[in-house]
Amino acid sequence: MNHDRVELLRAKLDNFTISDYHGLKSPGLTCYLNSVLQVLFMTEDFREAIKRCCSKDSTTIDSLLGKLFSELERSWARTHSITRNLGIADVCRQRDAAEYFEKILCLSSVEASKIFKGELNHKTTCVKCKTKNVSRNFFWILPLTVENLGRQTYTVETGLKAFFKGETSCSVNKLYCDCCNKKQDADVGCEMTLNPQILSILLKRFSFDHNHRCHVKLHCKVDVPQTLHMEQCTYELYALVNHFGSHRGGHYTAEIKSFETGEWYHFNDDIVERVKQPLFGAGNTSVRSHTAYLLMYRKVSRCPEKTDEVNQEAPFIYSDVKAEGRRDEAEGGEALVPHHQVKDEHCSIGGNLMCLNADMV
Ligand SMILES: [Zn+2]
Numbered sequence: 001m002n003h004d005r006v007e008l009l010r011a012k013l014d015n016f017t018i019s020d021y022h023g024l025k026s027p028g029l030t031c032y033l034n035s036v037l038q039v040l041f042m043t044e045d046f047r048e049a050i051k052r053c054c055s056k057d058s059t060t061i062d063s064l065l066g067k068l069f070s071e072l073e074r075s076w077a078r079t080h081s082i083t084r085n086l087g088i089a090d091v092c093r094q095r096d097a098a099e100y101f102e103k104i105l106c107l108s109s110v111e112a113s114k115i116f117k118g119e120l121n122h123k124t125t126c127v128k129c130k131t132k133n134v135s136r137n138f139f140w141i142l143p144l145t146v147e148n149l150g151r152q153t154y155t156v157e158t159g160l161k162a163f164f165k166g167e168t169s170c171s172v173n174k175l176y177c178d179c180c181n182k183k184q185d186a187d188v189g190c191e192m193t194l195n196p197q198i199l200s201i202l203l204k205r206f207s208f209d210h211n212h213r214c215h216v217k218l219h220c221k222v223d224v225p226q227t228l229h230m231e232q233c234t235y236e237l238y239a240l241v242n243h244f245g246s247h248r249g250g251h252y253t254a255e256i257k258s259f260e261t262g263e264w265y266h267f268n269d270d271i272v273e274r275v276k277q278p279l280f281g282a283g284n285t286s287v288r289s290h291t292a293y294l295l296m297y298r299k300v301s302r303c304p305e306k307t308d309e310v311n312q313e314a315p316f317i318y319s320d321v322k323a324e325g326r327r328d329e330a331e332g333g334e335a336l337v338p339h340h341q342v343k344d345e346h347c348s349i350g351g352n353l354m355c356l357n358a359d360m361v
Pocket residue numbers: 126127128129130131177178179180181184
């Protein structure tokens with residue numbers, strides 16, 4: 001065979017789509033759901049936990065996920081029953097991937113969802129009497145406030161630093177102190193006391209523009225590192241959910257590194273393709289993205305257990321960190337988490353969904 005024909009054949013083969021994974025067929029435009037379902041399927045411990053739990057528990061969403069996962073292991077699969085179970089009536093309306101990720105975890109068995117569960121201690125110290133309050137809350141997702149830094153590139157590390165940086169709540173943000181019996185300035189801060197097995201990070205691209213008094217999507221570039229070091233733990237990136245488009249609507253896809261083949265794949269509804277160019281090529285320790293929205297990091301090293309004084313445990317199961325951040329967005333505020341005073345401690349999935357959907361439509 002001559003050289004030209006070999007090259008022609010090679011080019012044809014390169015364009016031929018072969019993937020080790022399969023796509024999802026949906027009843028409508030539910031890319032936000034398809035992306036997170038594929039992330040959950042491609043998370044080894046979650047897939048295994050669902051397989052273990054789904055046969056014995058009918059009160060959770062495990063059995064539906066189990067059926068979907070076993071179909072996906074063989075071929076393409078339909079999301080119709082999951083869409084129904086999640087109460088998605090209008091399947092053509094754009095919704096938020098992060099909210100549906102949390103909604104699925106809320107409906108999953110504890111054994112499966114605990115893989116994504118982390119814990120934060122929020123500390124408040126009254127500046128006047130020095131009384132300290134600690135509240136412990138758990139989370140599924142850490143929401144980072146994305147900033148347009150102009151010529152500089154916003155990095156995930158910058159966002160994490162801002163998230164955990166202490167600040168003083170003063171003037172209109174004074175907090176009520178039980179000892180002083182009135183509102184006082186307070187030092188507030190937060191620290192991670194339980195590192196999740198899978199660390200999920202939300203890049204809050206949906207924001208409120210105070211100057212123009214409208215909701216916007218931030219398209220700025222973000223440097224996403226392959227490896228993150230947090231509280232003496234090392235995490236490695238294995239999934240990104242991307243959002244293309246504006247706050248009014250758009251499209252979600254996911255790029256996920258397989259625990260089975262070690263390769264990266266691009267999941268786009270019913271199409272799955274192997275990523276030909278490695279995300280982290282020679283010498284690249286981070287990937288620059290205008291579309292990265294949700295990031296999933298897998299813990300690759302053990303970290304020492306941490307204990308801390310806790311005098312109050314918040315009993316709600318929904319991430320108050322997220323609820324707080326989103327509510328601020330929806331109301332046009334820009335307050336950074338953490339806050340000591342949680343305004344709404346309910347596991348109100350519906351309420352939170354409304355906030356972000358308002359941004360999206
Ligand atoms: Zn006080």
